[in-house]
Each structure stands twice: as structure tokens, then as C-alpha cells.
Amino acid sequence: MTLEAGDIRRYGDELFDALVARRAVAPLTERVADITIEDAYAIQLRMNQRRIGAGDRVVGKKIGVTSKAVQNMLKVYQPDFGQLLSSMVCSEGEAIDTDRLIAPRAEAEVAFILKRDLNGPGITAADVLRATDYVLPCFEIVDSRIQDWKIKIQDTVADNASCGVFVLGGTPRSLRGLDLAVAGMVVEKNGEIVSTAAGAAVQGSPVNSVVWLANTLGALGIPFKAGEVILSGSQSPLMPVTAGDSFHCSVGGLGSCSVRFA
Amino acid sequence: MTLDEKTIQQLAAHLEDAEREARAVAKITDAHPHLDWDDAYAIQASIRARKEARGSRVVGLKAGLTSRAKMKQMGVETPCFGLLFDYMSAANGSEIRMAELIHPKVEAEIAFVLKQPLRGPGCHVGAVLAATDFVVAAVEIIDSRYENFRFDLASVIADNTSASRFVVGDVAADVEGLDLRTLGLVMEKNGEIVAMAAGAAVLGHPATAVAELANHLARRGQEIPAGTYVMSGGATEAIPVAAGDAIHVRFQNLGSTSMRFV
Numbered sequence: 001m002t003l004e005a006g007d008i009r010r011y012g013d014e015l016f017d018a019l020v021a022r023r024a025v026a027p028l029t030e031r032v033a034d035i036t037i038e039d040a041y042a043i044q045l046r047m048n049q050r051r052i053g054a055g056d057r058v059v060g061k062k063i064g065v066t067s068k069a070v071q072n073m074l075k076v077y078q079p080d081f082g083q084l085l086s087s088m089v090c091s092e093g094e095a096i097d098t099d100r101l102i103a104p105r106a107e108a109e110v111a112f113i114l115k116r117d118l119n120g121p122g123i124t125a126a127d128v129l130r131a132t133d134y135v136l137p138c139f140e141i142v143d144s145r146i147q148d149w150k151i152k153i154q155d156t157v158a159d160n161a162s163c164g165v166f167v168l169g170g171t172p173r174s175l176r177g178l179d180l181a182v183a184g185m186v187v188e189k190n191g192e193i194v195s196t197a198a199g200a201a202v203q204g205s206p207v208n209s210v211v212w213l214a215n216t217l218g219a220l221g222i223p224f225k226a227g228e229v230i231l232s233g234s235q236s237p238l239m240p241v242t243a244g245d246s247f248h249c250s251v252g253g254l255g256s257c258s259v260r261f262a
Numbered sequence: 263m264t265l266d267e268k269t270i271q272q273l274a275a276h277l278e279d280a281e282r283e284a285r286a287v288a289k290i291t292d293a294h295p296h297l298d299w300d301d302a303y304a305i306q307a308s309i310r311a312r313k314e315a316r317g318s319r320v321v322g323l324k325a326g327l328t329s330r331a332k333m334k335q336m337g338v339e340t341p342c343f344g345l346l347f348d349y350m351s352a353a354n355g356s357e358i359r360m361a362e363l364i365h366p367k368v369e370a371e372i373a374f375v376l377k378q379p380l381r382g383p384g385c386h387v388g389a390v391l392a393a394t395d396f397v398v399a400a401v402e403i404i405d406s407r408y409e410n411f412r413f414d415l416a417s418v419i420a421d422n423t424s425a426s427r428f429v430v431g432d433v434a435a436d437v438e439g440l441d442l443r444t445l446g447l448v449m450e451k452n453g454e455i456v457a458m459a460a461g462a463a464v465l466g467h468p469a470t471a472v473a474e475l476a477n478h479l480a481r482r483g484q485e486i487p488a489g490t491y492v493m494s495g496g497a498t499e500a501i502p503v504a505a506g507d508a509i510h511v512r513f514q515n516l517g518s519t520s521m522r523f524v
Contacts, residue, residue, distance in 0.1 A: 068455075182514040184446030184460025193330065196460035196497070198446030198514070204455065252444035252460065252514045 003032065003039045012046025015159055018145040019047070022102050025145060029152040037080075040157035041220070047160060048083050059229055060084035061217070062140060063209045064161040065153070066202045066233025076153045079203065081213055082161025084229055090141075090167045095262035101143045101164050104241040106259065107234035108187045108249035110180060110199065110206045111138040111168055116226050118210075120218025128210045131226075134172035135180070135206075137249055137257040140231050141165045141241065166231060169257030181205035184252040185235040190245060197235045199251075206232035263304065264296045274308035277421050280407040286364050289408045289417040302419035303482075306344065309422055313347055321491065322346035322373075324402065325471040326423035327415070328464045328495025336415050341465070341495060343475050344423030352429050357524045358403060360505045363426060366405040366523070368503055369496030370447045370511040372461055372468045373400035373430065379488045380472070382480030390469040390476075391437050393488075399431030399516040400493050401509065404500060428493065433517035443467050446514040449498050451507055457498035468494035 003011075011028055018025045028035055028043070052058070065071055066079045090096050098104060115133035143164030146155045156162045180199040187195045203209040209232045217224045239247065246260035265273075273290050280287045290305075291297050310320065327333055328341045352358050360366070377395035405426035406413060418424060442461040449457040461468045471494040476486050486492065503509060503523045510520040 179514070182446045182448055182512045184444040184462075184514055186444055186460045186462040193462055193466060196458075196463040198448045198458040198460065200446075200448040200455050200512075201458055250444050252441060252446050 001038050001042070002034045002036055003042070008039065008042045009046055011043045011158060013050060015043065015047045015145050016050035022100070024102050024147040027146050027150050027152065027155045028158055029154050035154045037154055037157055040154040043158035044082065044160050047158070048085070051085055051087070056085040056087050058083050059086050059089065060231070061213060061224070061228060062161055062163050062231040063213050063233045064156065066209050069237070074153045079209060079212055079233065080153065080157050080161050081216065082163045084163065084166065084231065088163060088165045090165050090259070092167055092170055092258055095260050096141065096165060098241065098243045098261050101141065102145065103149060104141050104143045104164055105238040106241050106247050107140045107142060107238060108185055108236040108247070108257070109138050109140055109231050109234055110251060110254065111136045112206070112210055112230040112232060113172070114226050114228050114230070118214040118224045120215035120224070123211055123214035123218065125207050125211055128207050128214065129175055132175050134174055135254065136172055137169040137251045137254050138231060139167045139247060139249065139257055139259040140234070141259070142238065167257060167259045168229070169255055171255035173254050178253050180207060183254060186250050187236045188248045189239055194239065195236045199235065201235045202233035209233045263300045264298055265294065265301045265304070269294070270301065270304045271308050273420060274305045274312060277305065277407055278309050278312050284362055284364050286409040287407055289413045290420055291414055291417050297416045297420070299416060299419060302416040305420035306422050310345055318347045318349060320345050321348050321351060322493065323475060323486065323490060324423060324425055324493040325475055325495040326418065328471045330465070338415055340474055340478070341471055342415060342419045342423055343478055344425045346425060346428060346491070346493065350425060350427050352427050352521060354429055354432055354519050355521065356429070357522050358427055360523050363403070363405045364407065365411065366403045366426060366503055367500035368449070368509050369402050369404065369500045370449050370457070370459070370498045370513070371400050371402060371464070371496050372442060372445065372494050372516070373398050374469070374472050374492045374494060375434070376486060376488055376490050376492070379485045380476040381485040382477035385473040385476035385480070387467055387469040387473055390472045394437050396434035397437055397440070397442065397516070398434050399511065399513040399519050401429045401511055401519050401521065402493055402496060403427035429519050429521050431513065431517050431519045435516055440515060442469060445516070447497050448512045449501065450510045451501060451503070456501050459497040461497060463497040464495045468497070471495045
């Protein structure tokens with residue numbers, strides 16, 4: 001930690017205000033040269049405390065920076081995480097108002113829903129398989145409260161891992177007999193296929209991504225509870241979104257998820 | 263057709279000698295800029311005649327340039343097609359000798375084995391699925407006979423669509439209940455993930471490539487005979503390989519294929 005408690009609070013409040021006002025702020029890394037990732041998580045915590053104080057509730061976690069492409073871009077070779085809050089939940093079929101967001105981009109992912117607590121450290125893939133109630137295809141709509149997405153890793157971590165809103169698909173599937181690493185993902189934007197990939201795009205498997213999260217949260221003393229939703233990381237490129245766009249993803253053995261914007 | 267029979271035979275000998283001697287040559291459209299598709303397929307047919315005269319046999323058909331990205335890049339609307347010969351088949355798990363090749367690349371794809379003949383025009387995905395005995399995992403080793411893999415569409419068709427070697431997987435799967443569109447493929451080189459895709463990367467559905475092959479042959483008064491092995495085209499990008507490289511590809515529901523280059 002290089003920042004004092006007062007600075008942490010101030011930057012957390014600034015990002016909370018930016019979120020509420022839908023007005024982006026200058027990158028923190030341009031203002032605090034030696035800001036650490038630890039500082040950034042402390043700022044994230046403050047920002048989310050403000051949201052909870054305003055009536056929001058934690059419903060899960062998102063894992064970001066899971067693909068090689070994004071890791072190379074940010075020059076960080078591990079994922080990050082943010083909190084999912086009840087106000088981020090959108091329904092499939094509902095038109096998401098782009099005015100709610102600043103600079104939204106869509107990512108297609110697989111979501112896990114836990115049936116048991118995962119108390120790291122020491123969590124293995126076997127524990128995650130056992131603790132998973134079901135998985136669903138989903139879209140995460142990321143958004144940045146940092147101007148023009150000019151983010152370094154500390155900026156995105158402080159900004160709750162750039163989480164915007166998310167949409168879950170409708171068909172729950174058990175992980176039994178399903179190898180998520182080889183499950184193919186097809187993403188369409190306005191009816192045109194824009195990318196295909198497989199679960200291995202996320203840390204070799206979305207399961208590995210959740211293992212990382214459980215152990216990281218455990219080390220930080222953050223609870224990871226039964227019933228939480230975990231967005232395991234993008235299997236598509238970041239796709240810019242404008243009003244009128246619709247996206248569809250389908251995952252082999254898992255079903256599909258749609259999202260549209262107005 | 264822009265070329266006379268003698269030129270077609272000369273170009274076929276030129277390209278086939280390049281293949282047999284494992285050396286790269288300039289693309290033939292440099293010397294014959296007006297060479298069209300019909301010329302190109304005539305050269306391919308002449309290569310076939312040369313190989314058959316030497317005792318080789320056609321053991322399958324292949325589609326090439328099947329990804330939308332590649333087709334856009336080449337400015338074409340339909341894929342191109344080539345011939346698989348007996349000596350090109352390498353067993354799953356086998357060693358492939360680099361000395362026999364020029365600058366090989368590997369791509370993972372889904373192969374079809376037909377139980378009924380397919381005849382165009384108007385052949386579509388449904389007809390292909392109805393005529394399919396089983397699908398199987400496949401890896402194609404492409405090896406353009408052109409310097410630096412630089413070619414245009416007519417040149418690559420004349421060069422038998424860069425066909426060089428192929429490896430067939432061990433799991434024959436019924437198409438019934440199998441979603442080939444979302445079927446995931448994950449390619450590893452020396453243990454590291456280097457490419458991923460879902461079946462939809464090939465023309466939206468790999469069976470489309472087989473249907474287009476049937477329609478292509480129909481224009482020449484031919485059909486795809488029952489029993490034919492058809493490779494539907496690379497779903498992943500083509501990955502260069504060198505001596506010492508090991509390739510392993512995992513396919514959703516279709517097992518895996520591997521090979522080593524020595």
C-alpha cells in the first residue's frame with residue numbers, strides 16, 4: 001500500500017460519484033504514479049461500500065483479465081476480480097438502456113452458481129466442481145468509469161474490474177459430464193458471427209478461473225458464499241455496444257444467452 | 263479457361279515436382295496473371311492424373327479457405343476444394359517428417375464420412391447431415407508450395423489447396439444430437455494453447471462446406487460418392503510448426519488428435 005486511508009476513501013468516492021453521474025474520470029494511474037494493485041482493491045472496496053450503503057447488495061463476483069490477449073495488453077499475468085451487485089442484474093429479453101452506462105462493451109462468458117461456500121486458500125478444481133450448483137451462458141456488459149477505457153490494471157481493479165451490468169442465460173446445466181475447457185462458444189452481433197472460441201480461452205478452463213478466485217478471496221478474507229454468481233471471464237473479444245445492437249452467444253452443451261440494447 | 267492443355271500439364275508438373283522435392287516456387291499467377299478458376303481446377307485434375315499414374319489414390323476431399331475472415335481477405339464468396347491422397351494420411355499420434363515438407367502449418371477441423379452420395383445443386387446442411395455416416399476429429403497439415411504462403415485463390419486451387427498431410431481422430435460420432443456449430447476445438451503446441459474455435463468458424467456450420475463441395479461438383483456433373491471422407495476446412499487459424507513440435511488438439515465430444523514433427 002502506498003496510499004493513505006484518506007486517499008483510498010477519496011478515490012473510492014470519486015469512482016462512486018462517476019458511476020452515479022455516468023461521467024468518466026481521469027485514470028488514477030496518471031495521478032498517482034506509484035499506486036499498487038493492493039491500493040486499487042482498497043479503492044474498489046470503498047466504491048462498493050458506497051453502493052451497498054445506497055441500498056445495493058453483493059450477489060456474486062466477476063473475474064477479469066483472464067485471456068492471454070488482455071493479459072498481454074495490460075502486461076499482467078493473472079486475473080482480477082470485482083463484486084457483482086444486485087443493481088447490475090438484467091434479464092434476458094429486456095432492452096438495456098445504453099444511457100445507463102458510459103462506454104459499454106459486451107463479453108460472452110460462462111457463469112457459475114455455487115451451492116456451497118468456497119473457503120480458500122487450498123481450493124482445487126475438484127472443490128470447485130463439487131461446489132458448483134450449475135453453469136449458464138451469460139453476457140457481461142463491462143463499462144469503465146475511467147475516461148476512454150485508458151486503463152492500467154490498477155485503474156480497472158479500483159473501478160470494480162470495469163463491471164457494468166450482466167445477463168444470465170436461462171438453462172442451468174450441471175458440470176457433470178461437461179468439459180468446459182472444450183465447450184465451444186459462438187458469438188453473434190446483430191446476426192453475424194463475430195467470434196468463435198472455447199472455454200480454454202479463460203485460464204485454460206473457466207474452472208481454473210474460479211479456483212483462482214476462491215484462493216485469492218480466501219487470502220484476502222473476503223467471503224465466497226453458496227448462491228453467489230461468478231462470471232468466469234470473457235471468451236470473446238470486447239465488443240463495443242451501441243443502442244439497437246443485439247448479441248447472442250451459444251455454448252456447446254450449455255445453451256445460449258441473448259442481450260439487446262436500446 | 264485461358265490456358266491450353268500443354269500449359270496446364272506443365273504447370274501441374276511444376277507444382278507437383280515442387281511438392282515431391284519439398285521446395286517452394288513462385289506463385290503461378292505471376293507468370294500467368296489471367297489464369298482463372300477453371301484453369302486452376304484443370305491443373306489440380308492434371309496433378310491428380312500424375313499421382314494416379316504413379317500409383318497414388320484419392321482417399322478423400324477437402325474444403326479450403328472456409329472461414330469468413332479468410333474469404334473476406336481473399337475477396338471470395340465460396341470456399342475452394344482439393345484432393346486428399348493416400349500418402350497424405352498420418353496415423354493419430356504419429357511422427358511427421360519435416361524433411362518431406364516445405365513450411366507446414368496445422369489447422370484443426372471436423373471431418374465427415376458419408377453413407378450416401380451427395381449431389382448438388384441445392385445441397386444444404388440438412389442433406390449433408392442426413393447423408394453423414396459419422397463425423398470425426400481431424401487435423402490438416404497444409405503446406406503451400408508457394409514461397410512464404412503467398413498466393414491468390416487461383417494459385418492455391420492449382421496447388422491442390424495446399425493439401426499435404428492429415429491426421430484422423432479415433433472417435434466416430436453420430437451427428438444426431440451433436441451440435442457441430444458450437445462444438446469446441448482447442449489446439450495446443452508443446453503444451454501451450456495456441457488456437458481455439460467452435461465449429462461455426464467454418465461458414466457458420468461445418469456441414470455448409472460439405473454442401474458447397476457437392477454444389478461445386480454438380481457444376482462439373484459430379485457428386486460426392488457414398489463412403490467419402492471429407493474435411494470441412496480449418497476451424498482454427500493455421501499454426502506454423504517446426505521439427506521438435508508436438509501438436510495436440512482436443513475436440514468437444516470427439517476426443518483428441520496428436521502428432522509430432524520430426
